[in-house]
Amino acid sequence: MQYNAGWMPKYDLEARIQHTKLDTGMYGMKPMRLEGVESPKTGDFKTVFSGLVENFNAELNAPDNLLKDVMSGNNNIDIHDVMTAMAKSEISVNVATQITGKVIQAYDKVMQIQV
Secondary structure, eight states, X not given: OXXXXXXXXXXXXXXXXXXXXXXXXXXXXXXXXXXXXXXXXXXXXXXXXXXXXXXXXXXXHHHHHHHHHHHTTOTTOOHHHHHHHHHHHXXXXXXXXXXXXXXXXXXXXXXXXXX
16 A cells, blocks of 8 residues: 555535634624623623612512511412512522622632732
């Protein structure tokens, strides 16, 4: 069996490449990856975090408000609504506790970085 060093396969690989919007600026296409980084859809950290705290406070107060309405004789609210609100409130507390723990762990890791 002889080996021919000048032999090359006759495939046009460049023509077989499928180009997508995620390509990095090839053939005059604008790269899509950078647009998400350059124009964030959400506000700054302080705005997002304060919105989460306000929603958390509303979730905590919802069962109390519903229970007061049930006790005052409001027929539009059922005790099942109160129980559902209490379950949502409990889940919110668990999530907030987990997030707080993760933030503290991240802060500790950042403080351990030596410059």
